Amino acid sequence: QVQLVESGGGLVQAGGSLRLSCVASPSIFTALPMAWYRQAPGKQRDFVAQIASGGGTVYVDSVKGRFTISRDNAKNTVYLQMNNLKPEDTAVYYCNIYPPGHSWGQGTQVTVSS
Numbered sequence: 001q002v003q004l005v006e007s008g009g010g011l012v013q014a015g016g017s018l019r020l021s022c023v024a025s026p027s028i029f030t031a032l033p034m035a036w037y038r039q040a041p042g043k044q045r046d047f048v049a050q051i052a053s054g055g056g057t058v059y060v061d062s063v064k065g066r067f068t069i070s071r072d073n074a075k076n077t078v079y080l081q082m083n084n085l086k087p088e089d090t091a092v093y094y095c096n097i098y099p100p101g102h103s104w105g106q107g108t109q110v111t112v113s114s
Contacts (some may be wrong), residue, residue: 002027002103006095009108011083020108022095034071035098038091039107041049045082047079050098062088085112 008020033052039045049069050058068081092107
């Protein structure tokens with residue numbers, strides 16, 4: 001059974017930082033690329049960042065230089081360190097494999113105030 005549990009969101013002022021965590025069931029985590037996605041109110045869910053099983057990373061242009069994705073394979077956990085947050089980063093953040101599977105976790109809300 002696929003399980004994805006995100007945590008670490010919250011309310012932060014512009015310029016602040018948050019670190020998101022996602023624990024995934026081992027069956028999907030071990031050798032697959034993992035990614036973070038986000039969905040702002042009234043918008044579709046979009047790709048944010050991806051990390052390959054070997055550690056290679058890809059970011060959407062809007063977060064380059066501010067966000068860092070990492071993974072701990074021993075803990076089946078993927079992280080998203082978010083620095084210099086902007087109000088436009090406000091969204092529900094989800095993790096999943098890349099490309100995404102059909103099962104999604106509950107997500108974690110990130111709200112950035114101006």
